[in-house]
Amino acid sequence: MKFLDEAKVYIRSGxxxxxxxxxxxxxxxEFGGPDGGDGGRxxxxxxxxxxxxxxxxxxxxxxxxxxxTGMHGMGRNRTGANGQSVTLKxxxxxxxxxxxxxxxxxxxxAEGQRFRLAAGGNGGFGNAHFKSSTNQAPNWANPGLAGxxxxxxxxxxxxxxxxxxxxxxxxxSTFLATCTRARPKxxxxxxxxxxxxLGVATIDGQEFILADIPGLIEGAHDGIGLGDRFLGxxxxxxVLLHLVSAQEExxxxxxxxxxxxxxxxxxxxxxxxxxxxxxxIDTVDAETLKKKVKALAKACGxxxxxxxxxxxxxxxxxxRALRDVIVAARNGD
Numbered sequence: 070m071k072f073l074d075e076a077k078v079y080i081r082s083g084x085x086x087x088x089x090x091x092x093x094x095x096x097x098x099e100f101g102g103p104d105g106g107d108g109g110r111x112x113x114x115x116x117x118x119x120x121x122x123x124x125x126x127x128x129x130x131x132x133x134x135x136x137x138t139g140m141h142g143m144g145r146n147r148t149g150a151n152g153q154s155v156t157l158k159x160x161x162x163x164x165x166x167x168x169x170x171x172x173x174x175x176x177x178x179a180e181g182q183r184f185r186l187a188a189g190g191n192g193g194f195g196n197a198h199f200k201s202s203t204n205q206a207p208n209w210a211n212p213g214l215a216g217x218x219x220x221x222x223x224x225x226x227x228x229x230x231x232x233x234x235x236x237x238x239x240x241x242s243t244f245l246a247t248c249t250r251a252r253p254k255x256x257x258x259x260x261x262x263x264x265x266x267l268g269v270a271t272i273d274g275q276e277f278i279l280a281d282i283p284g285l286i287e288g289a290h291d292g293i294g295l296g297d298r299f300l301g302x303x304x305x306x307x308v309l310l311h312l313v314s315a316q317e318e319x320x321x322x323x324x325x326x327x328x329x330x331x332x333x334x335x336x337x338x339x340x341x342x343x344x345x346x347x348x349x350i351d352t353v354d355a356e357t358l359k360k361k362v363k364a365l366a367k368a369c370g371x372x373x374x375x376x377x378x379x380x381x382x383x384x385x386x387x388x389r390a391l392r393d394v395i396v397a398a399r400n401g402d
Contacts, residue, residue: 072123072124072126072264072265073124073125073126073128073129073225074124074125074224074225074226074264074265074299074301074302075125075222075223075224075225076125076128076129076132076222076223077132077220077221077222077223078128078131078132078133078134078157078220078221078223079132079133079134079218079219079220080114080133080134080135080157080186080187080218080219080220080221081114081133081134081135081136081187081216081217081218082111082112082113082114082136082187082188082189082190082216082217082218083110083111083112083113083135083136083137083138083139083152083153083189083190083216084111084138084139084152084189084190084213084214084215084216085108085109085110085111085138085139085189085190085191085192085193085212085213085214085215085216086107086108086109086110086111086138086139086140086141086142086149086152086192086193086213087108087141087142087192087193087210087211087212087213088105088106088107088108088141088142088192088193088194088195088196088198088210088211088212088213089105089106089108089141089142089143089144089147089195089196089210090103090105090195090196090208090209090210091103091104091105091106091143091144091145091195091196091197092104092105092144092206093144093145102197102200102205102206103195103196103197103199103200103205103206103207104144104145104146104195104197105142105143105144105146105195105196105197105210106142106143106144106145106146106147106148106149106195106197107142107148107149107192107193107194107195107198108139108140108141108142108148108149108192108193108195108211108212108213109139109140109141109142109148109149109150109151109152109192110139110151110152110189110190110191110192111136111137111138111139111151111152111189111190111191111192111213111214111216112136112137112138112139112151112152112153112154112155112189112216113136113154113155113185113187113188113189114134114136114154114155114156114157114185114186114187114217115154115155115156115157115183115184115185115186116156116157116159116163116165116175116177116183116184116186117156117157117158117159117177117181117182117183117184118159118160118161118162118163118177118178118179118180118181118182118183119158119159119160119161119180119181120161120180122158122159122160122161123160123225123227123267124160124225125159125160125163125223125225127158128157128223134155134157135155136152136153136154136155136187136189136216137152137153138152138213138216139151139152139189139190139192139213140152141213142192142193142195142210146195146197148192149192151189151192152189154189156183157186157223159177159223159225160225160227161177161178161179161180161182161228162177162178162225162226162227162228162305163177163223163224163225163226164176164177164223164224164225164226165177165184165186165221165222165223165224166221166222166223166224167219167221167222168219168220168221168222170222170224174186174221178228178305186219186221187216187217187218187219188216188217189216190213190214190215190216191213191214192213192214193210193211193212193213193214194210194211195210196208196209196210198210198211224301225302226301226302226304226305227265227267227280227302227305228278228305229267229278229279229280229302229303229305229306230277230278230279230306230307230308230391230395231270231277231278231279231280231306231307231308231309231310231391231395232279232280232282232302232303232306232308232309232310233245233279233280233281233282233309233310233312234282234285234303234309234310234311234312234327234331235284235285235311235312235313235314235323235327235348236284236285236286236313236314236317236323236326236327237283237284237285237286238284238314238316239284239312239313239314239323239348239349240312240314240348240349240378240379241281241282241284241312242266242281243378243379244281244310244312244348244376244378244384245266245268245279245281246268246378247378247379247381247384248268248270248272248279248378248384248388249268249269249270249279250268250269251266251267251268251279251281253266253281264283264299265280265281265282265283265299265302266280266281267279267280267281268281270388270391272385272388272389272391272392273389273392275392275396277391277392277395279310280302280303280306282299282300282302282303283299285297285300285326285327285330285331286326287326287329287330297330297333297334300330300331300334300336300338301336303338304336304337304338306341307341307342307394307395307398307399308341308342308343308344308391308394308395308398309331309338309341309342309343309344310343310344310346310387310391311324311327311328311343311344311345311346311369312346312348313345313346313347313348313365313373314347314348314349315347315348315349315350315352315353315357315358315361316349316352316353317361319364320347320361320364320365320368321364321365321367321368324345324365324368324369325368342394342398343369344374344387344390344391344394345365345369345371345373345374346373346374346375346376346383346387347361347362347365347373347374347375347376348376348377348378349377349378349379350375350376350377350382350383351377351379351380351382352377358375362375374386374387374390
């Protein structure tokens with residue numbers, strides 16, 4: 070399934086049905102009178118967060134959603150049927166914006182959360198509604214009210230507990246594949262990962278969700294490489310795991326490059342708890358590793374974890390550190 074995290078759609082709620090103008094005329098009944106019924110209400114347009122979806126790809130093939138019009142009123146005081154509503158099914162974590170793509174309408178962060186995007190028009194009153202002691206035969210009725218129409222943007226921000234960040238080829242996808250059942254594409258070239266991947270990691274019987282996003286390079290906030298468009302998917306995370314490859318000639322520079330891009334993006338990413346790890350340590354000798362650990366520690370201000378996902382080295386310690394931060398954040402909510 071292709072990954073799509075932004076979509077533009079047009080919605081329109083149903084018009085209300087018109088009221089009826091009708092008079093009661095029955096054989097052998099002396100007195101008639103108005104008996105026009107009211108029109109039915111137009112259908113609404115709803116959005117609902119559902120489980121089992123992690124992309125907006127469905128909205129690439131359907132961009133127009135229209136609820137049906139309410140039925141008109143009829144004689145014998147019969148009210149028209151209400152129009153059928155439509156519901157947009159979206160993944161948990163989807164944000165709905167106005168047409169300007171800046172004004173937030175609703176943020177759907179929980180499964181089953183629903184929101185009415187456009188209300189259907191009310192049905193018009195039939196002439197029976199206007200009968201009074203001074204006007205016993207009104208010959209008019211109200212038309213139904215028009216529904217609402219608008220263009221909206223859907224923007225998906227995945228729900229995850231921890232996010233993996235780093236330069237391309239820092240070992241993020243290998244880390245995700247090793248500790249979860251996710252199977253991201255892994256290869257030795259930049260931008261192997263073209264869209265975010267999710268996986269559920271388990272450590273000491275406790276589970277949490279990991280999000281792997283495409284690697285950042287210098288100038289990503291200006292659109293260089295794949296840019297920073299996927300950083301929104303780690304905005305909701307409780308902790309970031311910053312991986313720096315031991316194969317980098319200057320690990321300190323690699324660390325600062327990603328930190329600069331996080332700060333340039335904003336969204337609170339620069340203030341999130343961060344765990345730093347030197348990855349792919351099985352690719353360098355002991356002396357080189359010692360130097361790089363020291364250089365990275367100086368750059369980030371603390372001793373980094375050392376791990377190799379391919380060799381299953383240091384994974385347990387890193388996952389436990391992530392779990393501790395996540396559990397503490399959950400308890401603080």
